Amino acid sequence: MSYISLSHEDKQKMLAAVGISSLEELFCCIPDEIRLKRNLNLPPPLAEPELVHYFEEIGKKNDDSSYLSFLGAGAYRHFIPYVVDYLSSRGEFISPYTPYQPEVSQGTLQVIFEYQTLICQLTEMETANASLYEGASAAAEAVLMAHRLRGKPKILLAKTLHPQYKSVIQTYVQNLSVEIEEVNYSKSGEVDLDDLTGKIDGEMSAVVCQSPNFMGIVENLDRIAELARKHQALFIVVVAEAASLGILKAPGACGADIVAGEGQSFGLPLSFGGPYLGFMACKKDFIRQFPGRIAGETKDAEGKRGFVLTLSTREQHIRREKATSNICTNQAWCALRATIFLETLGREGMRELAHQNIQKANYALENLARIKGVKRRFGGPIFNEFVLEIDAGWPKAEDFLRKNGILGGLSLEPFFPELKNCALLCVTEMHKKDDIDKLVRLLGEVLR
Amino acid sequence: MIREPLIFEISAPGKRAFLLPKLDVPEKKANLAGLPLREDIEGFPQVSEIEVVRHFTRLSQANFCIDTTFYPLGSCTMKYNPKVNEKVAQLEKFLFSHPQAPQDLVQGNLEILKSMEDFLCEITGLEAFTLQPSAGAQGELVGMMLIHAYLKDRGHPREVVLIPDSAHGTNPSSAHVCGYRVQEIKSNERGTIDLAGLSRQMTEDVAALMITNPNTLGVFEFDILKIAEIVHGQGGLLYMDGANMNALVGKFKPGDMGVDVIHLNLHKTFSTPHGGGGPGAGPVGVKKQLAPYLPIPVVEKGPSGYVFNHDRPKSIGRVRSFYANFLVIIKALAYILSLGAEGLKEIAEIAVLNSNYLRKSLETVYHLKYSAPTLHECVFSDKFQKEHGVQNIDIAKRLIDYGLHPPTMSFPLIVPGALMVEPTETESKRDLDLFIEAMKKIALEAVKTPEVVKSAPHASLVRRLDETSAARNPVLRWEGDKG
Numbered sequence: 001m002s003y004i005s006l007s008h009e010d011k012q013k014m015l016a017a018v019g020i021s022s023l024e025e026l027f028c029c030i031p032d033e034i035r036l037k038r039n040l041n042l043p044p045p046l047a048e049p050e051l052v053h054y055f056e057e058i059g060k061k062n063d064d065s066s067y068l069s070f071l072g073a074g075a076y077r078h079f080i081p082y083v084v085d086y087l088s089s090r091g092e093f094i095s096p097y098t099p100y101q102p103e104v105s106q107g108t109l110q111v112i113f114e115y116q117t118l119i120c121q122l123t124e125m126e127t128a129n130a131s132l133y134e135g136a137s138a139a140a141e142a143v144l145m146a147h148r149l150r151g152k153p154k155i156l157l158a159k160t161l162h163p164q165y166k167s168v169i170q171t172y173v174q175n176l177s178v179e180i181e182e183v184n185y186s187k188s189g190e191v192d193l194d195d196l197t198g199k200i201d202g203e204m205s206a207v208v209c210q211s212p213n214f215m216g217i218v219e220n221l222d223r224i225a226e227l228a229r230k231h232q233a234l235f236i237v238v239v240a241e242a243a244s245l246g247i248l249k250a251p252g253a254c255g256a257d258i259v260a261g262e263g264q265s266f267g268l269p270l271s272f273g274g275p276y277l278g279f280m281a282c283k284k285d286f287i288r289q290f291p292g293r294i295a296g297e298t299k300d301a302e303g304k305r306g307f308v309l310t311l312s313t314r315e316q317h318i319r320r321e322k323a324t325s326n327i328c329t330n331q332a333w334c335a336l337r338a339t340i341f342l343e344t345l346g347r348e349g350m351r352e353l354a355h356q357n358i359q360k361a362n363y364a365l366e367n368l369a370r371i372k373g374v375k376r377r378f379g380g381p382i383f384n385e386f387v388l389e390i391d392a393g394w395p396k397a398e399d400f401l402r403k404n405g406i407l408g409g410l411s412l413e414p415f416f417p418e419l420k421n422c423a424l425l426c427v428t429e430m431h432k433k434d435d436i437d438k439l440v441r442l443l444g445e446v447l448r
Numbered sequence: 449m450i451r452e453p454l455i456f457e458i459s460a461p462g463k464r465a466f467l468l469p470k471l472d473v474p475e476k477k478a479n480l481a482g483l484p485l486r487e488d489i490e491g492f493p494q495v496s497e498i499e500v501v502r503h504f505t506r507l508s509q510a511n512f513c514i515d516t517t518f519y520p521l522g523s524c525t526m527k528y529n530p531k532v533n534e535k536v537a538q539l540e541k542f543l544f545s546h547p548q549a550p551q552d553l554v555q556g557n558l559e560i561l562k563s564m565e566d567f568l569c570e571i572t573g574l575e576a577f578t579l580q581p582s583a584g585a586q587g588e589l590v591g592m593m594l595i596h597a598y599l600k601d602r603g604h605p606r607e608v609v610l611i612p613d614s615a616h617g618t619n620p621s622s623a624h625v626c627g628y629r630v631q632e633i634k635s636n637e638r639g640t641i642d643l644a645g646l647s648r649q650m651t652e653d654v655a656a657l658m659i660t661n662p663n664t665l666g667v668f669e670f671d672i673l674k675i676a677e678i679v680h681g682q683g684g685l686l687y688m689d690g691a692n693m694n695a696l697v698g699k700f701k702p703g704d705m706g707v708d709v710i711h712l713n714l715h716k717t718f719s720t721p722h723g724g725g726g727p728g729a730g731p732v733g734v735k736k737q738l739a740p741y742l743p744i745p746v747v748e749k750g751p752s753g754y755v756f757n758h759d760r761p762k763s764i765g766r767v768r769s770f771y772a773n774f775l776v777i778i779k780a781l782a783y784i785l786s787l788g789a790e791g792l793k794e795i796a797e798i799a800v801l802n803s804n805y806l807r808k809s810l811e812t813v814y815h816l817k818y819s820a821p822t823l824h825e826c827v828f829s830d831k832f833q834k835e836h837g838v839q840n841i842d843i844a845k846r847l848i849d850y851g852l853h854p855p856t857m858s859f860p861l862i863v864p865g866a867l868m869v870e871p872t873e874t875e876s877k878r879d880l881d882l883f884i885e886a887m888k889k890i891a892l893e894a895v896k897t898p899e900v901v902k903s904a905p906h907a908s909l910v911r912r913l914d915e916t917s918a919a920r921n922p923v924l925r926w927e928g929d930k931g
Contacts, residue, residue, distance in 0.1 A: 273770025331721025
């Protein structure tokens, strides 16, 4: 296929206008000895029907979506109202550029402004940016921001932060003079406050904690905030399952200074891990150190309301090496989908969605934990994920479930060696009672 | 057109646009006990479905986009986004695939990632690729981290990264985030890197030279082999920002000219849609000796199929959750597969022809600071028009009245009053001619009726917006709920 729009005649006319006779002459500014003299070694071009066929065939080599799945761990299956797909697939949303020219980008800019407002409302923070790449790098940006603000050498991470988020934070700070320390979890699966009290001191730029945490446990953020504040460390709350914001006390109301998280639950399909949506919010006082684009309200020459990208003196295109972050392209279209999702679900829908997640996950947990040989690993309160310990060994259970069409959960041992035979399970509003009952029945069967 | 209110301004209690199925498990108050709960989401909207649909449909109509409008944006490569690529990225087998699923159940996904890496190696002449970076800037950061890790392993990571004064702002910023000190290299009278200057600045403290080739003026670094020699001679590495790869696909392989690390922008060269500012993808390619440092996990083909290898002791680590902006990778792969070798080469040829046609047609009307031959883009300036008090921003905004998107403005920094134009290969001669005609008319207006140009746009939904007061008194969210 070719997407060129020039006719033979056009090409001739244009070559003549430029004053040359062949396309090759256009490249005479590249030294001859390094110009490619052969065709690239690529498969022959596919026509549209062949292309669709190619991807349908390769898609058949994926089979995970035909299983009844209880996988979560940073990627969540939630219902996506049809209007999200319908509206977000409009060419006017998919194919525009970054809204640097506000007069012809009011649609994108107003969407960002509404998105920022929604994130502020959900997190109860004062300011939100226009998006970052995904949850893990958003958490890393939050750590860098805290380090710029406080300038102290240490960062305290909860051990129950998503392991991938931890790794990304490590990667981002590895060449800077930042030292990372981890805080253990308690028996109930929450941040161990004694361990935190013992480790926190005046050398901390930030305390980073995820809620619901990687084990699915909802943290008591107020108490952690209190300790952080006492030692002048910034309190960063990471939210990997954003649907929880519909019902749980907002991080802002618990004393968070910066909130960073993953917005995939807001209308983005699983998509094998991306594109997702990094979101970030902070207190107004920190705005000058905030990374990423921000939309703001202003007026046009006739006094009418309009929106623009603003505070760009923080950004790389103005400040170059002094910018607060190197981010340029973000996840605008994903933020658009989140905006449509959130506005469609609305005040009641968000609460109801979160409520159903809690009820269904607890129903599953309660019935699973009744099976002989199955233990609820942590006693803390949950949102839609929980950890089970299988006496007879998780691999055995996992295998059996899989043979019966179920992906039972994520084995935790690779990330937490001490959690041998433990698995992380996720139950959302997408699971019917029958699905949960089936899991309970089959797990009971294999462990009998 | 009527201005669309904010959704919050049409919200009212009792309206809703979505209903969940009734809860089918027993509801227990005890499940909420012990949880810190919120009373409400203060200010959150409550609207009906038709209100949502009209709201976003109207907002969409307030946008220019590539489906409706020519975007001559320099270095942004706003080309047509083929629709079938959207279709294949929406196949359920990809859309509903969970990133934590067992590897043997996602062999199709892994094959896609591996194929894409192989194709990008062939296109660039580099020897290994990571698809993880979510955008060009993250690609740059990863590239810098790879260089840091590689040099550190060989004894010393060094302190400085050299960057030409014509470079995109992300370059110095990415180097800085990686912990490097940035030193600028002045461009010569051709707008390219000055070899003598480079030789002076290229010391043993320098980790890398970051170049864009062709550079942001559209000029190819003719002395690229000598540049590579100077950098390598001091034990440094050559990084290429591949933002302008559209000028080179199928014509030239960066790996052949001494480039050690490159990032590509799939949302530029490989046609994945910009989405109003992302998602993009910024894969990074490296020479063999840097491959051990690539981010984890790395896709490999093993005896029983594809696997993610996490066991890479020299790796810089993870740079994101999961694996990549996967759907973006699918779209770019679809693009490569549908064009093939001939089609990819045609991209560069026609992009450069279109650009040179624009340059030739406008270079007598708009000042061209650098006269060197250009490839896929060229940078005019407002020098002639400034004599009449008309600046580049005025020209840009006036183009809106002619139904065209403005070019990139005030960049690169080495051209005062820059108007940077990149037409891409997908534009027709008719559309190029409309742009040329509009630019010529505006040049005339600048002389005869400068006020019309200076107060543009006149025909847009909103008039020129006050960006200064937006920054001075930031209003960054709707505050109506605060009274």
